[in-house]
Amino acid sequence: MTFEEFIIARLPALLRFATALTGDPHRAEDVVQDALVKAQRRWRRIAGTQAPEAYLKRMITNEYLSWRRRRSSGEVPVTDGTLAAAGGPAADSADHHADRHVLWAMVRALAPKQRAALVLRYYEDLSYAEISGVLGCSEATARSHVSHALTILRVDVAGQSPDAAPLSRPAAKEA
Amino acid sequence: MITEDSIRETLEHGASQAPDPDRVLAGLPARIRTARRRRMATASAGTVAALVTLSAVVNATGLSPLDQDRNVATGGPGAGNAYGPTWLPSGMYEVVRTVSFTSGPQRYERIWSFGPMTKVGRLRPLISLTVAEDGESPLDPLPSPDGRNAAPRTPRHIPGIDKVEPSGGPDVHASDGTSPPPGTDTGTGTEQVTINGHPAVRERSSNICAIAWRPTPTQLLTVVSQDMGNDCTVASRFAQSVAKGSSAPVNDAIKVNRMPEGYRVWSTGALRTNSSGCVARLSIRPADPTADPQLPLPADQIEYGHGPLPEGGEPLTVGGRPARYYERLELDETLFQVVAIDLGDGRRLLVNKYAREPVPRTVLVEFAGQISVGEPPNCNWLRD
Numbered sequence: 001m002t003f004e005e006f007i008i009a010r011l012p013a014l015l016r017f018a019t020a021l022t023g024d025p026h027r028a029e030d031v032v033q034d035a036l037v038k039a040q041r042r043w044r045r046i047a048g049t050q051a052p053e054a055y056l057k058r059m060i061t062n063e064y065l066s067w068r069r070r071r072s073s074g075e076v077p078v079t080d081g082t083l084a085a086a087g088g089p090a091a092d093s094a095d096h097h098a099d100r101h102v103l104w105a106m107v108r109a110l111a112p113k114q115r116a117a118l119v120l121r122y123y124e125d126l127s128y129a130e131i132s133g134v135l136g137c138s139e140a141t142a143r144s145h146v147s148h149a150l151t152i153l154r155v156d157v158a159g160q161s162p163d164a165a166p167l168s169r170p171a172a173k174e175a
Numbered sequence: 176m177i178t179e180d181s182i183r184e185t186l187e188h189g190a191s192q193a194p195d196p197d198r199v200l201a202g203l204p205a206r207i208r209t210a211r212r213r214r215m216a217t218a219s220a221g222t223v224a225a226l227v228t229l230s231a232v233v234n235a236t237g238l239s240p241l242d243q244d245r246n247v248a249t250g251g252p253g254a255g256n257a258y259g260p261t262w263l264p265s266g267m268y269e270v271v272r273t274v275s276f277t278s279g280p281q282r283y284e285r286i287w288s289f290g291p292m293t294k295v296g297r298l299r300p301l302i303s304l305t306v307a308e309d310g311e312s313p314l315d316p317l318p319s320p321d322g323r324n325a326a327p328r329t330p331r332h333i334p335g336i337d338k339v340e341p342s343g344g345p346d347v348h349a350s351d352g353t354s355p356p357p358g359t360d361t362g363t364g365t366e367q368v369t370i371n372g373h374p375a376v377r378e379r380s381s382n383i384c385a386i387a388w389r390p391t392p393t394q395l396l397t398v399v400s401q402d403m404g405n406d407c408t409v410a411s412r413f414a415q416s417v418a419k420g421s422s423a424p425v426n427d428a429i430k431v432n433r434m435p436e437g438y439r440v441w442s443t444g445a446l447r448t449n450s451s452g453c454v455a456r457l458s459i460r461p462a463d464p465t466a467d468p469q470l471p472l473p474a475d476q477i478e479y480g481h482g483p484l485p486e487g488g489e490p491l492t493v494g495g496r497p498a499r500y501y502e503r504l505e506l507d508e509t510l511f512q513v514v515a516i517d518l519g520d521g522r523r524l525l526v527n528k529y530a531r532e533p534v535p536r537t538v539l540v541e542f543a544g545q546i547s548v549g550e551p552p553n554c555n556w557l558r559d
Contacts, residue, residue, distance in 0.1 A: 009201060016190035034204060037210045085533045103177065103185040122179060125185040140382065140401070147380035153177060154365040155376050155387055 001052075003043040007036065010053050013022045018060050021116060022125045023108035028063075035059040057124070061116050065135075103153070111150050117145035256283035256306045258396060259423055262416035263287060264409055267302070272454070273444025274425045281308045284444075285423065291447040300402040302413055307395040329390035370396075371413050377407055384410040409543050428455040428549045429479050435542075437462055445552045453554030472536050473542035480526040481551060484515045494544050500536055512536070514543040522551050 001009075012077075018028035028124065039046055039056055046052050107115060120131045131142040194321060255272070270411070271286035288301040368377045368386070375388035384407040387397045399424050400410035426445035441460035457477045488499030491514065498516040509534040516524040526543040528534060 011196045015193040019193040020186045020190040025192050025194045029199050037207050104189050123184045143381050144383055147383050149548045151378035151385045
């Protein structure tokens, strides 16, 4: 498969992944384009791997986590105030705060590595071993990132609603 | 109610906002051309930098000498936080103590383990206590040690988990009378608990337990245990024992005399290591993570301790002292650059730079010449 063929077939999926990862369509566009520029230079090697798309997603994740990109991006973390505003006037309702829009705002407020781990776990359905491979960390650290992300979401929810129910854990792909 | 399904649905919802693929595809050729031009320009600049480096070996001797101005580095403990545990699992002792700075909030981090830390490797049992002084700006950007932003409000990062490994001690404990009795629930999940009268959130996930609570409206305390058994028994007992007491000072034996505009000390502290006993460490980050400083970050991290210069590298002279320059290209295209300086008496200074876009050697060498140090850390003060 040539680079052009791959892009035409898989670009929509890469963009969706990048948008979930970055929480921002504009940044997703930036990150994907930068990753593709690099991928194009060494496409022959990438195409020879077992899973070129997984390789591209790893490149996109690394691009997103690149410190320089963050520094120059002007990203401003979502504040508590923003989260409260996203919750609207019915901010005392646990159900309301579980609304996906509010949860999306909370996910976007996570630290990049935690957000990446969360997306790889729950959007890509990767095992912890696979997440550790993408993030370049140990499996335990990958678990730690996901765990902390969930803790933070819980703390944020708990901060707005003391009655929030605990996180249930239906079957997820285990390492 | 937040479930894993609701998180999946939320991420799908977020992904559905992806940009138009046709538009992205249309912009790609121009992006490739720009990148190609930039690579060519960088290659030319690299040639110039290589030539300049030759003269730096000679000229660097004119830089301000290291270790002469003891006033700029206290050489000992600086500010400290007053929270600490009154109970520890048997055999555990403090191995890392750091303080992180931003424009306002400070975050103190302490780690206990069963052995000293090495720089890389697997994880071993540890307990960390983080005190975030987040004041009225709860989510101010706070770069984490890996260079990314984190917020002090919640446990965004456990120091040492990514980069250091306790070793030299037993593997897993919680066998000192704190092991859960038979029948104890060892599942995962989150629950509301109470820590010393304060509402808290406790999260269990596999081998990790995190507990967060606010003893005051402007402080967030977080206890995280890792590989300390498969439940929250140890973390909970540790958290319940946390109290305000005598201040736990933080090492500040390293001083940057001339910080480039746009940058600031992000964190300082000390950690026990296998190789050299005790290392003082200082990290540098942009003063404003959302701004784009005019100058490149000259170095990410400075380490000061005992030990010989690593093998290899190119000989240099910095501040009249023997030094070496090393660089290594990582698999992800990051270039790791190091200037190591022999300070005499078995002491050494490592000035590290991790970057996708490296700085010329001269920049790193000149920056290294702007560093002063106090007495070498001994980490004895880590044992309270």
